[in-house]
Amino acid sequence: MVLAICVVVGAPVGVVLRPDPSPYGVLGTSSVGPVTVGMDMQDVVTHFGQPDEKETVNFGGGPAPQVDWIWYFSGEEGAFRLQFDTRRDAVTGYVSNTARLATRSRGTIGRSFSPISQRYGDRLKPPPVGSPTEASDVLMLSENEPGTYPALTFFVDNGYIESISGGVFQAAGE
Numbered sequence: 715m716v717l718a719i720c721v722v723v724g725a726p727v728g729v730v731l732r733p734d735p736s737p738y739g740v741l742g743t744s745s746v747g748p749v750t751v752g753m754d755m756q757d758v759v760t761h762f763g764q765p766d767e768k769e770t771v772n773f774g775g776g777p778a779p780q781v782d783w784i785w786y787f788s789g790e791e792g793a794f795r796l797q798f799d800t801r802r803d804a805v806t807g808y809v810s811n812t813a814r815l816a817t818r819s820r821g822t823i824g825r826s827f828s829p830i831s832q833r834y835g836d837r838l839k840p841p842p843v844g845s846p847t848e849a850s851d852v853l854m855l856s857e858n859e860p861g862t863y864p865a866l867t868f869f870v871d872n873g874y875i876e877s878i879s880g881g882v883f884q885a886a887g888e
Contacts (some may be wrong), residue, residue, distance in 0.1 A: 732880070735763025736785050741817045743857035743880055744864035748778065749882050751864060753805045758783070764794070780806070787812050792823060797829045797881065807881020814845050817866060821878065827870045841867060843883065
């Protein structure tokens with residue numbers, strides 16, 4: 715048996731270096747894996763590496779209040795967006811459109827929403843902003859008081875999870 719150990723000079727203590735850095739870990743109400751709401755951009759790079767794309771988000775006038783970092787997964791495996799407040803350069807939330815990441819309850823893209831609905835029942839509430847369409851529902855599972863942020867927000871289409879977001883609400887324009 716051969717055991718290979720790789721030491722990288724200058725790597726932060728406790729950081730697991732991966733050959734293909736990308737988002738990993740459990741999707742939470744205010745975190746994804748080791749990345750949490752409020753974390754700065756450099757700390758995100760330490761854990762997830764550089765994104766494949768950066769996109770400014772602004773639905774109003776004036777400077778863009780949000781920038782999204784986007785990682786694309788190979789083949790049909792979707793994408794992951796990490797959202798930053800441009801005033802503080804700090805994480806405010808994320809949007810997962812990939813089955814490679816899941817919640818603690820194993821909620822992920824393409825799976826039935828029924829187990830989550832059965833488990834959390836009355837704790838699932840519509841978000842205070844936005845409105846669902848006839849064929850889809852948007853339901854949030856709050857960390858604290860139901861219907862408040864931070865929360866996991868599930869976008870459900872015909873009973874199946876289409877997207878999962880987490881973090882705090884951030885207006886993307888005025």
